[in-house]
Amino acid sequence: MIQVNGLIKDYGTRRALDNITFDANQGEIVGFLGPNGAGKTTTMRILTGYMPPTGGEAIVAGYDVVEESLEVRKRVGYLPETVPLYNDMTALDYLTFMAELRQLPNAQDRAWETLELVDLDERANSYIGNFSKGMRQRVGLAQALLHRPEVIILDEPTIGLDPAQVVEVRSLIREIGRDRTVLFSTHILSEAQQICDRVLIINKGKIVAEDTPENLQSRVLGAERILVRVRGDADGLDKVIKEVRGTRKVTVKDEAVVEFELTAGQDVRPQVAKSVVEAGYELIEMRPVGMSLEEIFLELTEEKPAAKRS
Amino acid sequence: MRNIWTIAKREYDQYFISPVAYVVAFAILLTTGVLFAINFYYYSQNAFQGFGAGAPDFTPIAGTFVFLLVLSAPALTMRLISDEARMGTLELLLTAPLRDHELVIGKWLGAMLYILSLLVITLVYPIVTSRFVTPGIDWNVVLTSYLGMILVAGVFLALGTAISAMFTNQVTAFFVTLALFITLWWLVGFPGQVISGDSARLFEYLDMKTHFYGALDAGIINLSDIVYYLSLIALGLFTGTAAVEMRRWK
Numbered sequence: 001m002i003q004v005n006g007l008i009k010d011y012g013t014r015r016a017l018d019n020i021t022f023d024a025n026q027g028e029i030v031g032f033l034g035p036n037g038a039g040k041t042t043t044m045r046i047l048t049g050y051m052p053p054t055g056g057e058a059i060v061a062g063y064d065v066v067e068e069s070l071e072v073r074k075r076v077g078y079l080p081e082t083v084p085l086y087n088d089m090t091a092l093d094y095l096t097f098m099a100e101l102r103q104l105p106n107a108q109d110r111a112w113e114t115l116e117l118v119d120l121d122e123r124a125n126s127y128i129g130n131f132s133k134g135m136r137q138r139v140g141l142a143q144a145l146l147h148r149p150e151v152i153i154l155d156e157p158t159i160g161l162d163p164a165q166v167v168e169v170r171s172l173i174r175e176i177g178r179d180r181t182v183l184f185s186t187h188i189l190s191e192a193q194q195i196c197d198r199v200l201i202i203n204k205g206k207i208v209a210e211d212t213p214e215n216l217q218s219r220v221l222g223a224e225r226i227l228v229r230v231r232g233d234a235d236g237l238d239k240v241i242k243e244v245r246g247t248r249k250v251t252v253k254d255e256a257v258v259e260f261e262l263t264a265g266q267d268v269r270p271q272v273a274k275s276v277v278e279a280g281y282e283l284i285e286m287r288p289v290g291m292s293l294e295e296i297f298l299e300l301t302e303e304k305p306a307a308k309r310s
Numbered sequence: 311m312r313n314i315w316t317i318a319k320r321e322y323d324q325y326f327i328s329p330v331a332y333v334v335a336f337a338i339l340l341t342t343g344v345l346f347a348i349n350f351y352y353y354s355q356n357a358f359q360g361f362g363a364g365a366p367d368f369t370p371i372a373g374t375f376v377f378l379l380v381l382s383a384p385a386l387t388m389r390l391i392s393d394e395a396r397m398g399t400l401e402l403l404l405t406a407p408l409r410d411h412e413l414v415i416g417k418w419l420g421a422m423l424y425i426l427s428l429l430v431i432t433l434v435y436p437i438v439t440s441r442f443v444t445p446g447i448d449w450n451v452v453l454t455s456y457l458g459m460i461l462v463a464g465v466f467l468a469l470g471t472a473i474s475a476m477f478t479n480q481v482t483a484f485f486v487t488l489a490l491f492i493t494l495w496w497l498v499g500f501p502g503q504v505i506s507g508d509s510a511r512l513f514e515y516l517d518m519k520t521h522f523y524g525a526l527d528a529g530i531i532n533l534s535d536i537v538y539y540l541s542l543i544a545l546g547l548f549t550g551t552a553a554v555e556m557r558r559w560k
């Protein structure tokens with residue numbers, strides 16, 4: 001349904017997308033994970049026909065995004081990061097307008113049905129300007145689903161929503177992803193793990209990993225980070241930890257804290273504790289710290305460039 | 311074609327919830343209305359006193375209408391596309407199955423429909439005059455004046471739409487549009503008055519008002535005037551489409 005081959009996008013001299021290749025099949029929910037500025041939105045904008053790529057090709061629903069842009073746009077539902085709504089229109093008028101623009105028969109009926117789908121039919125005649133953020137997001141989703149598209153592209157659909165709304169939107173995405181191709185971006189790792197069949201990790205315009213959420217999780221866990229805190233000054237502690245086999249990336253966090261990573265498969269925490277105490281430090285804390293998403297990206301970019309899907 | 315109409319219809323509806331459009335309508339209708347009343351009063355006084363100074367004329371009203379357009383059309387076009395870009399809805403329109411030129415023509419048409427609505431209201435002036443004047447007024451002058459007003463409005467709105475597509479800030483769009491209209495309506499003709507020869511004629515031809523005053527508002531239809539206005543409309547719509555397309559590359 002989506003085939004991307006060697007996609008490149010330059011903004012002036014800056015390369016935003018650097019030779020990206022991936023695909024997504026029908027009935028598959030693919031998560032697009034990456035920090036801000038990684039190239040997620042740019043990729044999505046190219047796939048939806050909003051902007052042309054500098055190089056490479058992208059085929060969506062069987063049509064080339066540059067050569068047959070209108071055909072692609074007919075078959076894609078897109079929710080941009082900033083939900084594009086007209087505040088001075090009612091939800092029903094807005095969706096009817098979009099349905100007319102998509103030349104759907106019985107535009108108003110279709111608008112109604114879609115409002116029911118996102119559970120907003122009771123507010124059909126309220127002005128969008130008065131809607132809460134969650135409701136606005138649902139109107140945006142309704143707009144993307146209006147023409148029952150084969151491919152749905154959602155740019156950070158849960159951003160800025162409260163926890164209840166996040167759950168709601170996630171279940172809606174799972175629901176619509178049963179028989180369609182869904183590509184959605186997020187920078188929340190757990191969200192990608194919950195919803196997606198497959199996750200693409202993008203950083204600095206490159207796909208650095210492509211895997212199932214389960215595999216990804218195990219890879220991330222393989223690089224566990226441990227925090228060591230001592231009483232008083234930790235001067236020289238990093239050197240002590242470095243000498244223990246099975247530790248790596250030892251960094252001084254502050255005057256009493258040092259962090260290090262365990263090499264996959266080697267739990268050398270007892271040895272580290274022993275060395276620290278033997279070196280004369282008063283060990284008061286040693287615990288695993290969760291890796292931040294940025295650290296995971298760093299990990300993946302440094303260690304395993306362009307890992308292939310298993 | 312259907313897409314153009316969908317965009318135009320929404321834009322037209324939009325004018326009726328916009329304070330700017332009401333202010334423009336108020337200013338245009340008040341000024342032309344007062345002018346009509348004074349004109350009518352002046353001629354009727356003369357007629358009563360037996361001076362027989364002719365019938366009230368539609369020309370000053372048409373002339374004032376286009377003059378007011380120079381000042382008010384930028385306010386009508388400034389937000390057409392710039393505001394879509396600011397709100398992020400341009401992304402919605404540019405990823406809908408809608409061609410760039412359909413968007414630009416639709417926006418322009420919506421603004422045109424608004425001006426046409428105002429023009430329909432001003433029809434009351436010649437109709438009332440005609441009822442009180444024997445043997446009636448010269449409808450040829452009225453019809454060509456309306457053709458002229460529609461063409462001038464078409465040019466202003468097309469150029470304004472194009473400039474709106476170039477900016478994200480509508481205030482910037484307003485002032486750039488106003489500067490362009492002042493240049494086309496007043497400034498571009500000046501060199502033609504100081505120099506002579508072929509280049510003077512070129513500046514005279516570029517001067518927008520020479521194709522209206524003493525021509526269309528006087529009941530005269532010159533093909534060159536019509537071609538001039540239609541070319542500028544086409545230029546505006548083409549430039550607007552190019553500006554929208556440029557946004558895709560940014």
